[in-house]
Every structure is written in structure tokens, then in C-alpha cells.
Amino acid sequence: MMRSLKLRKGSYRTVPGKYYGSPKEVWGFRTDPDRRAPRKIAEDFLKENHKLFKLEKNLDTLHFRKTIRSLGAHHVIFQQRWRKLWIHRAYVTVHLGNEGSVYMAKNRAMPKKLLDKSKDVRFCVDVSAARVRAIKAIRDEERSLPKRRTERRRRMEKRLFPLKKKILPAYRFRFYLKNPREERIIYIKASDREPRLLQDYDNLAHLDAPARVFDPNPVATLGDHRLLVTAGKKKHPKLPPPDAYRDVTLTGLRKPGYLQGPYVKINWRVKRNKNEFCFKSNQRGFKDVMAYYHIDTVVRYLEELGFRVRALFRKPLEVNAYGSPKDNSWYSSGLWLLTFGYGGVDDAEDGEMILHEFGHALQDAICPDFGQSREAAAMGEGFGDYLAASFFAHKKVAEYRTSLMSWDAIASDKHNPPRVRRVDEDRTYRRFRDRANYEHTNGQIWSATLWDIWETLGREKADTLIIESHFQLDAFTTFDRGARAILDADQNLYGGRYRRRLLHIFRDRRIGPLTRRH
Numbered sequence: 001m002m003r004s005l006k007l008r009k010g011s012y013r014t015v016p017g018k019y020y021g022s023p024k025e026v027w028g029f030r031t032d033p034d035r036r037a038p039r040k041i042a043e044d045f046l047k048e049n050h051k052l053f054k055l056e057k058n059l060d061t062l063h064f065r066k067t068i069r070s071l072g073a074h075h076v077i078f079q080q081r082w083r084k085l086w087i088h089r090a091y092v093t094v095h096l097g098n099e100g101s102v103y104m105a106k107n108r109a110m111p112k113k114l115l116d117k118s119k120d121v122r123f124c125v126d127v128s129a130a131r132v133r134a135i136k137a138i139r140d141e142e143r144s145l146p147k148r149r150t151e152r153r154r155r156m157e158k159r160l161f162p163l164k165k166k167i168l169p170a171y172r173f174r175f176y177l178k179n180p181r182e183e184r185i186i187y188i189k190a191s192d193r194e195p196r197l198l199q200d201y202d203n204l205a206h207l208d209a210p211a212r213v214f215d216p217n218p219v220a221t222l223g224d225h226r227l228l229v230t231a232g233k234k235k236h237p238k239l240p241p242p243d244a245y246r247d248v249t250l251t252g253l254r255k256p257g258y259l260q261g262p263y264v265k266i267n268w269r270v271k272r273n274k275n276e277f278c279f280k281s282n283q284r285g286f287k288d289v290m291a292y293y294h295i296d297t298v299v300r301y302l303e304e305l306g307f308r309v310r311a312l313f314r315k316p317l318e319v320n321a322y323g324s325p326k327d328n329s330w331y332s333s334g335l336w337l338l339t340f341g342y343g344g345v346d347d348a349e350d351g352e353m354i355l356h357e358f359g360h361a362l363q364d365a366i367c368p369d370f371g372q373s374r375e376a377a378a379m380g381e382g383f384g385d386y387l388a389a390s391f392f393a394h395k396k397v398a399e400y401r402t403s404l405m406s407w408d409a410i411a412s413d414k415h416n417p418p419r420v421r422r423v424d425e426d427r428t429y430r431r432f433r434d435r436a437n438y439e440h441t442n443g444q445i446w447s448a449t450l451w452d453i454w455e456t457l458g459r460e461k462a463d464t465l466i467i468e469s470h471f472q473l474d475a476f477t478t479f480d481r482g483a484r485a486i487l488d489a490d491q492n493l494y495g496g497r498y499r500r501r502l503l504h505i506f507r508d509r510r511i512g513p514l515t516r517r518h
């Protein structure tokens with residue numbers, strides 16, 4: 001049976017576009033499950049809603065590029081093509097859950113009406129003149145560089161370039177440069193007599209490098225904390241053995257040898273002559289690699305969930321992995337900086353500590369200066385712990401799953417397993433203490449509540465709902481409003497499918513007046 005994929009008025013939300021009169025994004029809905037191929041569903045979805053997106057009825061100008069699979073979703077990507085030329089940036093993407101329900105679509109296609117108005121897309125400038133202009137853009141910049149750069153290869157392609165409501169013929173040149181390494185993409189306008197620069201950007205974000213990390217920490221990887229601590233009364237951490245490490249690939253590096261990427265920037269110490277980052281934990285640089293790897297990896301996961309972290313982070317988050325001799329780490333909102341202490345086990349040797357601090361930065365990026373009331377501060381601590389627990393749960397044996405930062409706590413905590421905190425404490429809101437310096441203890445009420453959601457809905461749904469809920473919170477929020485925001489997120493994303501289960505969780509944790517009715 002074919003169900004309609006047409007969106008009814010009022011059943012979805014939009015992000016309006018600037019020039020086209022069509023929405024840039026449509027979200028807050030979920031179509032019925034559908035077992036057909038994602039591409040087929042996506043095409044039908046666009047056809048049935050072509051008026052909303054201002055596309056032509058039969059999608060003549062849209063060409064299928066690829067389907068990307070993330071953990072819980074398929075992302076079907078189309079690009080617009082007109083008069084046999086690709087239109088720059090004109091992507092349309094349809095996002096479907098694994099069960100085939102469309103839940104979001106993004107649209108940068110130029111409406112057919114506007115295309116028809118742009119009759120004249122002739123290439124008046126010839127390609128050699130355009131190339132000279134493109135090379136000039138690079139040369140002008142080279143003058144300010146200490147070392148001269150060498151141009152290696154280049155490629156040219158004809159494209160259409162949208163500029164506000166118009167479309168322009170353009171040559172696209174791609175240059176591969178060294179010192180520093182860049183992949184420059186330059187668009188030259190070809191409709192006038194003179195070649196003119198339309199756009200010039202560095203596209204290089206794909207430099208990878210081998211590295212060695214704890215993922216998240218040696219206790220989780222070895223599955224037994226007793227192997228990592230000396231016997232006797234006064235315990236000391238041992239240097240972890242080789243099998244406590246994992247070989248990974250760092251992605252997104254801008255320059256070979258530097259730990260700087262689109263989301264994280266490590267300004268201290270690490271500069272390798274080779275593009276390789278394999279250290280032992282007692283070597284300089286190891287903690288920088290840990291911070292880079294774990295933050296870059298969690299951001300990429302969040303982007304896969306659909307959150308546009310790149311837009312939230314105006315610039316890469318800075319990290320000082322050796323920032324304090326104390327056993328303490330913090331996030332500075334004003335400096336957009338994470339600082340890790342090296343008292344006891346160095347904090348940045350534990351991936352869960354890194355994720356906790358990153359949680360503060362993420363909240364602050366979504367709601368500026370989050371945590372300015374006692375309840376909001378506790379929610380900040382609880383969220384950081386939740387994020388660390390959720391992100392690494394599948395890498396830990398069950399016994400360690402809800403104990404956090406076991407490596408950081410290995411010599412100082414007497415519990416079994418050792419931990420800084422747990423996310424499954426038996427605490428309810430009745431135990432909330434309205435006192436200063438109590439945010440970590442109070443935070444365990446919130447992290448346990450979030451963990452209940454994780455246990456009930458699974459990682460991806462829980463993460464999505466919890467992060468989505470932050471967008472409607474503010475710096476002075478409360479547990480009650482936090483709970484309500486999660487319910488709203490469930491309504492927006494999943495049509496309220498989990499409302500009853502969520503209400504049950506909040507009621508059991510004694511959170512919010514909204515649950516007292518039940």
C-alpha cells in the first residue's frame with residue numbers, strides 16, 4: 001500500500017530561505033515508515049511536496065548524487081543541474097530514519113521560476129583569461145607568506161553560480177598548494193567581458209593522520225581496573241600496557257603536523273615534522289592528541305545525528321591539555337577554551353573527562369552562558385556526565401558502563417569499579433540541595449534521569465532528544481523546564497511517540513510539576 005508522503009499544513013516547521021521564497025529546511029515532522037529504498041522514498045517525498053520546496057513537479061533539474069548512511073538514518077543527496085551544468089551549492093537532502101520515515105529535508109535548489117528568468121548564461125570570458133585571474137588571487141596572497149608556495153595540480157570545471165536571485169556562468173578552478181597545504185577552490189565569473197573573482201575558499205578539511213589514543217580510557221579497554229594500579233595501601237596508577245591503546249585516524253587536520261581542525265584547535269606543544277601522532281601516555285603530546293581525537297569524533301557524531309555543530313561553533317574550540325597542575329579541568333565560555341589539569345592522573349588521559357568538559361562547551365554554544373542558576377549548573381554537570389556515559393557505553397563492559405572516568409579516579413577512589421561519578425545513582429529531585437558547590441552532587445539527579453531515557457529509548461534517540469531540548473532552554477533553566485523541553489523535542493521530532501515513557505521517567509525522579517498530574 002502506498003501511503004501519502006505529502007506534508008499537511010501546520011504539521012511541520014521550516015527555516016525560511018533568504019532569496020528564493022522556499023524553505024531552506026523543513027523539520028518537526030515524521031512520515032510513516034516505508035520499506036522501499038531510501039532514494040525512492042526521498043524522490044516521492046520531494047515530488048509530493050514539490051510546491052513547498054518550489055521544485056518542478058517531476059524533479060527535472062534534480063540529480064541523485066548519493067545516499068549516506070549514519071547510525072540511525074539515511075541521508076539522500078541530490079544536486080541541481082541545469083543546461084547540463086551543476087549549480088554550485090544547490091543541494092537538496094532528504095533525511096530518513098532507518099525505518100524509512102522522512103523527518104527532515106534541506107533545500108538549496110533554485111526555484112524553477114528563477115532559473116527560467118536567467119536566460120543568459122553564456123560563457124563570455126575564455127578559460128585562459130579566467131585562469132590568469134584565479135592564479136592572481138593566489139599570487140596576491142603569496143606575497144604575505146614567508147615561504148613561497150608551489151602550485152601543484154589544478155582542475156577546471158564549468159558551473160553555474162547562484163548569486164542572490166540570479167544565476168551566473170562561472171569557471172571553477174581547484175588548486176592543490178603546498179606550504180601550507182591547501183586545496184583552493186576559486187570561482188571566476190564568466191558572463192562579463194572581464195573575468196571577475198566570485199569566490200575563493202580553502203576546501204582542505206580531509207587531511208588524515210594516524211594516531212594512538214585511549215578510547216575512552218585504559219580501564220574501559222582492558223576491562224579490569226586492577227591491572228592498572230599498584231597493590232598495597234597507597235595506590236599508584238601504573239603506566240598502561242600497549243594493549244590499553246587503540247590505533248585511530250585523526251581527521252580534518254588543516255596542516256600536516258598540527259592538531260588543528262574544523263572543530264578543535266590545540267595551540268600548545270604539538271608540532272610534528274611527520275604527519276603522525278603516535279605517543280605513549282607519558283610523552284608530551286599524548287594528551288593533546290586525546291583532546292583532538294575525542295572532541296573531533298563526538299562533533300562528527302552529533303553532525304550525523306543532524307545537528308549542525310559547524311554553525312553553532314563559530315570557530316574551533318581551543319584546548320589546553322596541560323593547563324593546570326591541579327586535578328581539575330574547566331571550560332571557559334569567554335575564551336571558548338577547555339583547560340585540563342595534570343594533578344593525579346592527567347585529566348586529558350581520560351576520554352570521559354574530555355567529553356564531560358566538551359558537554360559544557362556544547363551547552364554554551366546552544367544556550368549562551370548556560371548554568372547561571374543552581375538547577376541549571378547541576379543540569380550542566382549532569383549533561384556532561386550523561387554525554388560521556390552515552391558516547392562510550394558501547395566500548396565498555398557492562399560492569400563499567402555507568403561508572404565514569406575510572407582511569408582518572410583509579411588511585412583516589414575506593415569504589416569498585418573506581419569512578420569520579422556514576423550516572424545511575426538512586427537519587428530523585430527530592431534530594432536536590434539548594435546550596436553552593438553542590439552542582440556535581442545535584443547533577444547526579446539529572447544525569448540519572450537522562451540515563452533512564454538512554455536505557456529506555458537507546459543511545460541515538462536519547463542523545464537526539466536531549467541535545468535537541470537544549471535549543472529551547474536558557475542560562476537560568478530548571479529541571480522542570482528541562483524535562484518539558486525533552487517532551488517538546490519528542491513532539492517535534494517523533495510526534496510525541498515517547499511521551500508516556502518520558503513522563504514516567506520524570507515522575508519517578510520526582511521532576512517537574514507537569515508530572516504530578518499522573
Ligand SMILES: [Zn+2]
Nearest residue numbers: 356360381384
Ligand atoms: Zn563540569
